[in-house]
Amino acid sequence: MREEASEMSEDEEAGGAKERWAPDLGGGGEGGGSAVPFSDRVLEIVLENVLQFLTSRRDRNAASLVCRSWYRAEAQTRRDLFIGNCYAVAPRRATERFRGVRSIVLKGKPRFADFSLVPYGWGAHFSSWLFAMAPVYPWLERICLKRMTIADDDLSRIAHSFPLFKDLTLICCDGFSTVGLAIIADKCRHLRVLDLIEDYLEDEDDDEVVDWISRFPETTTSLESLVFDCVAGAFNFEALEALVARSPGLRRLRVNHHVTLEQLRRLMARAPQLTHLGTGAFRSGSVGAEAELDLTSSFAASKSLVCLSGFREVEPEYLPAIYLVCANLTSLNFSFANLTAEELKPVIQHCRNLRTFWVLDTVGDEGLLAVSQACRDLRELRVFPLDATEDSEGSVSDIGLQAISEGCRKLQSILYFCQQMTNAAVIAMSKNCPDLVVFRLCIMGRHRPDRITGEPMDEGFGAIVMNCKKLTRLSVSGLLTDKALAYIGKYGKLVRTLSVAFAGNSDLGLRYVLEGCSGLQKLEIRDSPFSDSALLCGVHHYYNMRFLWMNSCKLSMRGCKDVAERLPNLIVEVITDGTTNDAEEVERLYMYRSLEGPRNDAPPFVKIL
Amino acid sequence: MEQGFRKGQGKCPQLLDLIRNHGDWRGKEKRVVKNGVEVEEEEEEEEEEEEEEKLELRLGPPGKEEYWVAERKEKREEPSLLSLSKVAKSNGSIPCFGSKRGFLQDFQQQQQQQQSHERKGSGPPTAHASASASGKAAGANNSSQRRTAAAPIVGWPPVRSFRKNLASTSKPCVESQNRRSENESEKKGLFVKINMDGIPIGRKVDLKAYDSYEKLSQAVDELFRDLLAAQSDPLATGTAEVKEKQVITGLLDGSGEYTLVYEDEEGDRMLVGDVPWNMFVSTVKRLRVLRTSDLSASFLRKVSRKRAANEC
Secondary structure: OOOOOHHHOOOOOOOOOOOOOOOOOOOOOOOOOOOOOHHHHHHHHHHHHHHOOOOOHHHHHHHHOOOHHHHHHHHHHOOEEEEOOOOOOOHHHHHHHOOOOOEEEEEOOOHHHHHOOOOOOOOOEOHHHHHHHHHHOOOOOEEEEEOOEOOHHHHHHHHHHOOOOOEEEEEOOEOOOHHHHHHHHHHOOOOOEEEEEOOEOOOOOOOOOOOHHHHOOOOOOOOOEEEOOOOOOOOOHHHHHHHHHOOOOOOEEEEOOOOOHHHHHHHHHHOOOOOEEEEOOOOOOOOOOHHHHHHHHHHHHOOOOOEEEOOOOOOHHHHHHHHHHHOOOOEEEEOOOOOOHHHHHHHHHHOOOOOEEEEEHHHHHHHHHHHHHHOOOOOEEEEEOOOOOOOOOOOOOHHHHHHHHHHOOOOOEEEEEEOOOOHHHHHHHHHHOOOOOEEEEEEOOOOOOOOOOOOOOHHHHHHHHHHOOOOOEEEOOOOOOHHHHHHHHHHOOOOOEEEEEOOOOOHHHHHHHHHHOOOOOEEEEEOOOOEHHHHHOOOOOHHHOOEEEEEEEEEEHHHHHHHHHHOOOEEEEEEOOOOOOOOOEEEEEEEEEOOOOOOOOOOOOEEEO | OOOOOOOOOOOHHHHHHHHHOOOOHHHHHHHHHHHOOOOOOHHHHHHHHHHHHOOOOOOOOOOHHHHHHHHHHHHHOOOOOOHHHHHHHHHOOOOOOOOOOOHHHHHHHHHHHHHHHHHHOOOOOOOOOOOOOOOOHHHHHHHHHHHHHOOOOOOOOOOOHHHOOHHHHOOOOHHHHHHHHHHOOOOOOOEEEEEEOOOOOOEEEEHHHOOOHHHHHHHHHHHHHHHHHHHHOHHHHHOOOOOOOOOOOOOOOOOOOEEEEEEEOOOOEEEOOOOOHHHHHHHEEEEEEEEHHHOOHHHHHHHHHHHHHHHO
């Protein structure tokens, strides 16, 4: 999982202001040398030496606002650049202000792009950033992208432009293929991290797929992390085995589903020092039972394992082999493993120190009961649906949630897909788990009320915002009236990210949220009856937000134009998908603040007002 | 068959109840007046009333009954559990069931829709199925008909595309399956659904795994014991020691708190244990574990009479 790249999800960090909304003081680059008196320059150098101990971007943003001198010093010493919305600022502006950047994090498309709501080709191309950075950041070591489009050409350019390049992390990105990966493997001789997480590689025909694993240099590598479970293509296993053997620093390895248990055993033998292991298919590739014995000894030898994932085609008879490491595991990802509760329970019962658990809803309420009894230290739980459709059977319910709330009191983050829920269970969780920072409940049937009382789910979510004082991220579902949103507006002062779907009765609902949630930064709404007048209620706040997304609501062009006119630095994008004939109707709205004005790479289906 | 219909059985009952409500309204109304408070108890009483309602004499022309029922339905939807009408009424702009058109015509349409919903097993209909459809009064007919089609919504539920179709991709690959079927004899399990009163999630049992009623009863006990304990005493999960879980006994003879019944191909409910095991396995379609107290006395009497007849 992504505990390592915690900056990707800002739920843990308080505040989280990125490139702060501040007037451009200029003088960042050019005011460096000649214009400043010598004595001041000495002070600045002292300041720079002090400021380099500041790592938190929030602190740095604050420091940069003190005065021009501090602004310059901070700009010189910022090593880690975080851009929460790649269109909020132009690459050139960023590279001109910050001259000494070693690591850059860029986020692109809105999150609803993951659910096919943003048409292909919308934007978030990395190439424009790369063109700006390549000449001025020769010491760049790390690139981390989320929901951006990066082409093979870009990967090639990275490999050739940054001789010290160490870390490439791509999360939910698209646009590249094994061709680009081969170039990275070949040319980046100091590569330490190559993490490909939930990316969508370009489709390649069988004969086009490049065996990129074989392209790593023959010498000892400095690889510490190699994650490629999302890369569907086959590769030369012997090459991987040899690569692992000559990478003594390797700590994290997550392989794709082509790797069988026999192969996994060989990998583990080469790298007993692994801490994070993605197990691939977790099925035997051959006939016969001798694989089982050896597997147990493999896990026995891997004394450092704290995180297991994979299990893509799991054969349950081999699961007992992992019991030996379960006691040390802090993180277990079974979210691709189609296992029954009976098969999961023995594993769960061994995992006494688990902090993060991802699983499919096949675990069932009784499996969650086992979790609540065994995993007392659990901080994060995610229950995904095996059958992600509205009218599927659903194997977990309010009973499982209630059990978890009673056993796992230290819970901080939960994502729970179910078909049935009650207010009582949600209220119980709000009281039993006061440390909740992230609460995401997805009742898959739209507008579904409390299973027992038949009432809306207003009271449950109301209790969450009331009782969970640290809550910063909330996703709501089920039958919800304006009352639920009123609760959120009234009590959810720390909420930064809010996802609303099929909720509310009237404009009041959105108004409560926009007027009440003073800390709101990211708001995603779909299929809710909010119209232009509700949209206007947020005009006082939109500059403080990273973005607002609304689809299938009741917005019209006139209302959106109105907002655009009132807020000149807000980019109002109307995305059409060709289904509506009414030109006045706004099907998808994406609004975000920007220093640059409308972007010049918008495709034809995007209209910027 | 008359069985108490548990209130807590999930979303489907609300739709099913409306369909079965043809003759129930008079009886239900009486009950509401009697009890005063229990509007929510409607579902339970209706089931039991159904049998008696059919025999009652009524005044008025035959067709009038449906008209009257539809009217009641309108009123009923005020506190109803149907989420659509709730949203619709406060919103005002979205047409709800039965407004503006003739009651009879609308009721029939509604009935058809709900029946097709029941068949399709889809969730409560939503007016927001497509933004362009909702809010247009002219499309009132269209939107309610669109609901019967139960169009899949883009991006809902919100899971990323590689998490879809997990049921098919995460199974062991074909080669290993073939290998296994060579090693073991061709055994196709006979899985039937089993639901227990008060527990929202049903389970599945493989009847081929058992050869007698006793074994089945034992399996059912083991299956639901944990869940039952968790539900009846939530505090049990908090303790480190394993709580003494109550064994579920007497499923077959009516002596326990719960009784095992099954539904055959015709949908009739029968007590488990009457017929020889093999015959049972060939006709059973679904199992239920119901509270013995909910089974009506007449049902149990009829069954025990049949039993006695078989034993003689």
